[in-house]
Amino acid sequence: MKQILFTTLLLLISVSITAQTVIDMADESITNETKNGTYYVKDINNYMQPYLGTWKYINENEEFRIILTKVEMFHVILPEASIDYYKDGLKIQYQKYENNVLTYDSVIDSHPSGIIQEFGVLDITFTDYERNNEIFSLELTLISTGINEHNKLKFALDKFESSNSYHDEHPNEPYFSVPNNIEMTKM
Template identity: 35%
Template sequence: MKTIFIKIKIFLITTCLISTIWSCKAQTNVINITEWCNNQTSETNGSLYLKDINNLYAPYLGTWKWTEGNREFTLTLLKQTKYHYNQGIDNYYEDRIVGYYTYKENGVELINTSNDDLADDYSLNVKFTFDCYSDLTGIIDDVFKNKRYLSWFEIISPTQIRFKGKEEEDGRIQKEGMPPPPVVYVGNSFPLDMVLTKQ
């Protein structure tokens, strides 16, 4: 009887130890998305979660529109919560903003990225996150001109945001696994400084 009691006790202690080890390994390091630069947590072991703890993304979400003369740019921004980046050496989670846009001239649609796969890791035409200074930064691709723009948003009011873009040094859009893109066209399709109104 004493031997059975000792075996049960050893079994329970072993089970508790294994359970504790597993729960520690599965633990996630939750870091406020704007404090990422102040932390040295690994982006490769699947334990990091860059979270929008203060709900900073909320004012940017929705559909925004800019019109001037015969030109019209409509941008839709959506939040993805705890998106899992798991490609190459990257293995971490992040709250991020993704989206799509349309651009028209004289009523003719020249660009429409609404069929983009928003579950993609890196090959998105519209993707934003907060940098270390609490600025919403990211990329918007001009798919008509085959260019990529580093982009920023500034909140003017609850119903207006200002978009600014700057062409990357080698701003050609290069999708993973695809051949090199063609020569970049001169100029840009839509303005790189515009005020958009919430719809």
Template identity: 30%
Template structure:
């Protein structure tokens, strides 16, 4: 009898869970369509998995380190009051300039639990063909990159985008490197404020740690 009741409870919880996350929609295929109530926008092809971990760029004294994690089923309500679930990537970073001065270091925040996960300095879930990138060297037609928001914590009025793609390591074909591009987006700059992020725009070839 107890076993029957237990199985019935499991069935009900499973049914409720499936109903709460329906339909399941691929992020890559349907990112640009209007969000649907209770839908689950899923990383169905596991594109995010290639990017999870710690990556580091070094050039003399300049260092740029990012840590990326993946969260499944992040619950979100948009400005139209549509509630849905989605897989997302979030992260933090450390940047040391060419003079060896540490300008940003929020790596310890990667395990924090903010009320809104988008409060992390790196956040997003947009997947696009790598051919969307300007001057994308050796991009394959079916290759995919991810496009994330990127914030300088002291100049968060400046909108930046972090675009990531994995490329084979030249010395070990079993390992991928990360090519990161930081680029600016349209921003409203307060009068008299700096107009650029303290982390330079451009390309960074990063090695997995």
């Protein structure tokens, strides 16, 4: 009986997998890509791989780190928007240190994001938790440090038409709570 159940389960999983259409993240969208739970937007070229891990930026006694982790086949399901599909994405966590003491440790993104259409250029969303959880566009560009070696990246947040209610209320404070337009080194 157990064997029958196991076989049935395997068959169901197999059917489920074969019914899925894999789409290359580097390609443009197709109709209904985000609908019906049948599509998987995959990082087929594995462009996300060099980004994974911890990156740091040091400015005198202050240190800023980001930790990037990949989530494969994340199920995006937002029923109120009729969105139901799978994707590969990255989650960002960030930390701030002062004199080597951890002063801020962000939560890890609950919803992965990020699109890479050409190697070394990642467009991702950054949540600034010390700015009323406002989200901003972030471009992370790999910098070559040798043959097939990319141990540096440029971290560039974009303000274009993003809301920043915190800054509206505190115009004298920096727009972002983290350093911007910086070069980070892989740890």
